[in-house]
Every structure is written in structure tokens, then in C-alpha cells.
Amino acid sequence: MVPTEDSPLAAAKRALNTLPSRLNLYRTSVAYQLPSDIQTKIIVLSDTHGEPLKRKVNTTADVAIHCGDLTDESKLDEFKATIEQLKAIGAPIKLVIAGNHDFTLDDNAYAYTRNEVKRTIDDAALTRTYGSIGEARVLFESEDAKSAGIVFLSEGTHKISLKNGALLTVYASPYTPSKSSGWGFQYDPQQGEHHWEIDSSVDLVMAHGPAHGVLDYTGSRQRAGSPSLFAAIAKAKPKMHCFGHIHESWGAKLVTWRPETSDEPSHFTDIDNDRSTLIESRATLHNGNFDDQELLDAKAAKRTTFYEQGYRDMNDSITANEQTLFVNAAIEGVEEDEQHLPWLVNVSLPVLEISKTDDAGTADEVAIRGVREAEKVGEPDSVLAASKKRRADAMAGEALAGGSCAENGRSAKRRAVLGWGHRSLRRRRRDALT
Numbered sequence: 001m002v003p004t005e006d007s008p009l010a011a012a013k014r015a016l017n018t019l020p021s022r023l024n025l026y027r028t029s030v031a032y033q034l035p036s037d038i039q040t041k042i043i044v045l046s047d048t049h050g051e052p053l054k055r056k057v058n059t060t061a062d063v064a065i066h067c068g069d070l071t072d073e074s075k076l077d078e079f080k081a082t083i084e085q086l087k088a089i090g091a092p093i094k095l096v097i098a099g100n101h102d103f104t105l106d107d108n109a110y111a112y113t114r115n116e117v118k119r120t121i122d123d124a125a126l127t128r129t130y131g132s133i134g135e136a137r138v139l140f141e142s143e144d145a146k147s148a149g150i151v152f153l154s155e156g157t158h159k160i161s162l163k164n165g166a167l168l169t170v171y172a173s174p175y176t177p178s179k180s181s182g183w184g185f186q187y188d189p190q191q192g193e194h195h196w197e198i199d200s201s202v203d204l205v206m207a208h209g210p211a212h213g214v215l216d217y218t219g220s221r222q223r224a225g226s227p228s229l230f231a232a233i234a235k236a237k238p239k240m241h242c243f244g245h246i247h248e249s250w251g252a253k254l255v256t257w258r259p260e261t262s263d264e265p266s267h268f269t270d271i272d273n274d275r276s277t278l279i280e281s282r283a284t285l286h287n288g289n290f291d292d293q294e295l296l297d298a299k300a301a302k303r304t305t306f307y308e309q310g311y312r313d314m315n316d317s318i319t320a321n322e323q324t325l326f327v328n329a330a331i332e333g334v335e336e337d338e339q340h341l342p343w344l345v346n347v348s349l350p351v352l353e354i355s356k357t358d359d360a361g362t363a364d365e366v367a368i369r370g371v372r373e374a375e376k377v378g379e380p381d382s383v384l385a386a387s388k389k390r391r392a393d394a395m396a397g398e399a400l401a402g403g404s405c406a407e408n409g410r411s412a413k414r415r416a417v418l419g420w421g422h423r424s425l426r427r428r429r430r431d432a433l434t
Contacts, residue, residue, distance in 0.1 A: 037166075038350075040166045042061055044064075044329040046099070046329040047331050048082060049101065050081050051331075051332070055339070058308075061344065063168060064091035065170075068097050092162075093149045095170065095172070096152050099185070102136070103183055104133075104135075111133055153170065156171070170205075171197070171205045171206065171238070173206075173207045173208070177209070189228075194229070202238045203350075205238050207241070207243045209224070210246055210249065210328060211227075211243075212225035213230055214253055215252075218249075230266065231265040234270045237322070237324060244328060244330035249328050249330075252312075252343060254325050311343060311344045312341045
């Protein structure tokens with residue numbers, strides 16, 4: 001019997017005849033049809049000073065960041081307590097920088113301090129409490145810390161591949177301006193401003209201290225932020241700037257930039273205040289001397305909600321290249337035993353870029369490719385579920401130390417993973433069509 005044009009047999013033959021061209025189109029065009037952004041949840045905290053969080057953070061996130069002052073006195077026991085605290089946070093990657101209190105992480109500052117106090121403190125006792133030079137840093141490079149996803153960042157730009165398929169580009173710096181000595185990672189602004197190498201590719205600036213003019217008021221109403229840091233952020237316009245250091249200015253502000261950047265940017269000339277929004281601050285969350293009863297009740301209701309969930313969330317969208325979310329996440333409060341809340345921020349990040357023609361890449365990249373290709377061509381649900389499971393297995397099998405997006409060469413393992421990313425999907429697509 002000759003099959004008619006509309007018969008099931010004819011339809012099956014047409015599908016098989018067009019399969020090679022469809023597969024070729026799917027292979028060559030998939031990179032152009034991937035989603036451009038991935039919603040990413042970030043937990044932000046700073047200035048815990050070696051103390052445990054009093055409220056459990058009842059959520060999970062794609063990444064957590066700690067902006068320094070991990071300790072109060074830079075003792076080894078304090079660092080160990082902070083590592084345990086970070087391990088308890090529900091995020092697969094925890095990015096960490098030092099603060100001025102963490103002076104034993106600053107080799108030069110610690111060497112200076114040891115030399116100053118060696119006349120009055122026994123060297124062995126000093127080493128037992130604070131460690132030898134470099135010992136505190138080793139704690140963050142231990143297998144225990146790495147297996148928990150803890151990554152200590154030095155100053156500079158870092159590209160972090162997240163397990164949700166996003167690429168996070170971070171500029172990290174522990175430095176703050178100060179005229180005093182004996183602390184870590186500080187510079188004297190009277191001897192010259194610090195150089196912040198922040199470019200337009202950076203998504204998030206992770207610094208210990210604030211930029212001048214935004215959430216940087218001290219208790220004496222003096223601005224303590226860095227003018228040069230503000231200028232660098234105003235020029236680069238990252239999506240977020242996260243910091244701590246100034247406990248009195250805990251809060252978040254969504255800054256909208258003016259269209260033209262000044263030659264010497266400042267918060268007076270470059271922020272469009274009419275289009276900027278204060279998300280929260282101590283003043284909007286805690287009782288004030290002149291609050292009426294209605295405002296007191298509203299603040300109490302907010303505190304109850306946020307304290308129960310263990311964080312303050314921010315879900316406003318951030319317009320790339322036009323807005324920057326400034327987050328002061330200092331946990332240690334102003335009053336005795338007071339703790340502020342960590343922040344949970346949702347931000348759009350770019351998809352980890354995948355080569356169309358080269359099979360090189362980390363297991364994360366290959367796994368992401370497999371899932372995205374399955375989603376793109378509309379695989380049956382069972383195939384997509386299997387693809388996602390394989391992606392998770394691949395990530396678990398080749399966890400990147402610190403999540404760094406680095407090229408590791410063409411390993412046999414990666415080629416094996418790539419096999420399911422292409423051959424297995426072709427086989428499953430063929431089975432679905434026949």
C-alpha cells in the first residue's frame with residue numbers, strides 16, 4: 001500500500017527525513033536562544049564579629065556573601081566560630097572577605113603588631129591565641145571550609161560560576177580609610193586614595209566599607225565612606241554594592257544614577273535622588289522618639305515579620321547600568337547585644353557563557369548546556385527531568401573549588417559528561433519522534 005500524504009506512516013517518514021537538519025539547527029543556534037539572565041538569590045551579611053546569629057535565616061539562596069569583620073579581635077577561635085556559622089547558611093557558595101578587625105589576615109599589619117607587642121606578651125602565648133603569620137588564612141583554605149563552599153576572596157575581580165547557571169562577577173576589597181594604626185587592610189586617605197579597579201563588567205562590589213555618601217553616617221553624624229570608592233562605583237554602575245563597617249547605617253538604598261557621570265563623581269552630583277529609594281534603615285525599622293502610635297505599630301509589625309524569617313528581603317528590580325543597590329549588612333548593632341538582620345536580594349545575573357563549537361568547559365558549563373538544550377527543543381518532561389538530574393550529578397561530581405569559573409582543559413570526565421549533553425539527548429529525541 002502506498003502511503004497517502006496524510007497517513008501516519010508518511011508523517012513519520014517526513015519527521016525522520018528532516019531530523020538531521022533539525023538537529024544541526026538545534027546544535028548551532030542554541031547559544032543564541034538561551035535566556036539572557038537568571039534570577040539569583042543572594043544572602044548578604046557583614047560585621048558578625050565572631051558572634052553567632054541570634055535569628056535563624058529561614059531561607060536558602062544561590063550564594064551568600066560576608067563583607068568582613070569576621071571577628072572582633074582576630075583570634076583563631078573567632079575565625080573557627082565564623083566558619084561554623086557560614087557552614088550553617090543555606091547557600092552552596094559563601095564568598096568571604098576580611099575587615100579591619102581581621103588584622104591577622106593582613107600579613108603586613110599582623111607582622112607589625114607582633115613586633116610591637118613582643119616585649120610584653122610571650123610569643124608562644126601570642127601564637128596560641130592569634131596564630132602564626134598566615135595561619136588564620138589557612139583556616140579558610142582547609143578541606144572543611146572548601147567542602148562547605150566557603151571561598152575567601154583577595155582584592156580584585158573574580159568570576160564565580162553559580163550552580164543555578166548564572167555567572168557572578170565580583171570585585172572584592174577589604175580596604176577602608178583610617179588614620180589609626182593597628183588594624184588590618186587600611187589606608188590613610190591623607191597619603192593618597194586607594195585605587196579601586198572596578199570595571200563595567202562587575203555585577204557586585206563586595207567591600208568592607210561604604211562609599212562616601214550612601215549609608216555611611218556614623219553615630220556622630222559624620223560620613224565615613226570612601227570618596228574614591230564612590231567615584232569608582234558611579235563610573236562602573238554595578239548592580240549591587242554590599243558592605244558593612246558602619247554599624248549605625250545598616251540598611252539598603254536603590255540608587256538611580258543621573259544620565260551623565262561627572263568628571264569627579266560624588267553623591268551630590270551623580271545620584272538622582274528623586275528617582276532613588278530608601279528600602280530600609282534603622283530609622284524606618286526601629287522606634288523613634290517622635291513616632292506616633294500608628295507608626296510604632298507599623299514598625300512592630302515589620303519587625304515581627306522580618307525577625308521570624310530571619311532576614312530583610314529586597315525584591316525590587318534593579319535596572320542594569322542605571323541603578324545600583326547599596327546594602328549595608330552590618331549585623332552587630334549599636335545597642336548592647338543588638339543584632340541587625342541579614343539581607344536577601346534577588347538580582348538578575350547573566351547566564352554562564354557556553355561555547356557553541358568547543359566541547360571544553362567545566363562540568364558546570366557542560367551540565368548547564370545539557371539542561372538548556374533540552375528546554376530549548378521542548379524535550380518530553382521525563383527527558384528534561386533526567387537532564388536536570390544529570391546536571392546536578394555533574395555539579396556534585398566536579399565541584400569547583402570556590403566556584404571559580406576557570407578553564408581546566410579537556411578532561412576525560414568532561415568529555416564523558418558532554419556525551420550525555422549531546423549524544424544522549426539526540427537518542428532520546430529520536431526515540432520521542434519514532
